[in-house]
Amino acid sequence: MKVSEIIDQLGLKVIAGEKGLDREISGAYVSDLLSDVMGNAREGQIWITLQVHQNVMAIASLKDLAAVILVKDLEANANTIQHSNEEQIPILSSSLSTFDIAGKLHALLADK
C-alpha cells in the first residue's frame, strides 16, 4: 500500500513532502522517543508521533521511513516542513489521538 492510499481512508491532511506520496508502506511504528525510533523503526514504516521539531525528519530520512503522521492536529515547525519537502518524506496530520489513529492504520494495513 502506498502513502497516498491511506490519506483518504484515514482522513489525513498532507502537510508537506507531497513528492513522497508514492512511497510504499511496510508497516508502522509508534513512539515519541527519538532514540527508540532510531534504534527500532524499520525502513518503509509510517511513524506516528506528537513530536513536531525538525529532528523528526532527520530520523525519518536516516531510517528511510515512508511518512510521518502527527497526531491531534499538532503543527509541524517550519524547518520540519522544509526538511520534509527536501527529503520527499511526507508529513501527514490527523485530528485523532495516537491510540485512535494507530488503531485505524493497523486495521487498514492488516486488511490489505
Added chain:
Amino acid sequence: MELDFSIEGGDFTQAGQASSRVKKVLKQLGVDAKCIKSIVIALYEAEVNVVAHAYKGQIHIQIDKDKIQTLITDEGPGIPDIAMAMTEGFSTASKKVREMGFGAGMGLPNIKKNTDELKIDSVVGQSTTVSMVNYF
C-alpha cells in the same frame, strides 16, 4: 577516505548531518545495507550526544575497504561514570532535551548495539572521546 565534521553544542538543527552524509557515501561505495543501517544509528546517537551534552565536538571518520572508524571528540562536562551512562534508561539530559524526545537513556545502548567495537574515554570537566569501529 576521510570525512570530518564539526558540531556545536545545543544546536539540534545540526544533529544528523554527519550520519546523513556518511549514509550517502557508504551507499555509493556499495556497503551492505544492514551494515549501513547500524552505522547510521550509532553515528546519529553520537551526534545527538555531543549536541545535547557538550559545548562543541569534532567527528573524524576513516573509511577503509573492510571497515569504518569513527572518532568523536568533544569539549564538555565529561562522563563521571561510564558504566552507569551505558545503562539503559540512565540519562543526565536537560528537561528541554527530554521534551524533544531525546534523553531517554537509549543513546549509548543504541551505539553499543550497533557497533563492532566501542571505546569511551572521558575526563570529567574537560572532554569525552568515543571511538567506534564497524566492519563491513
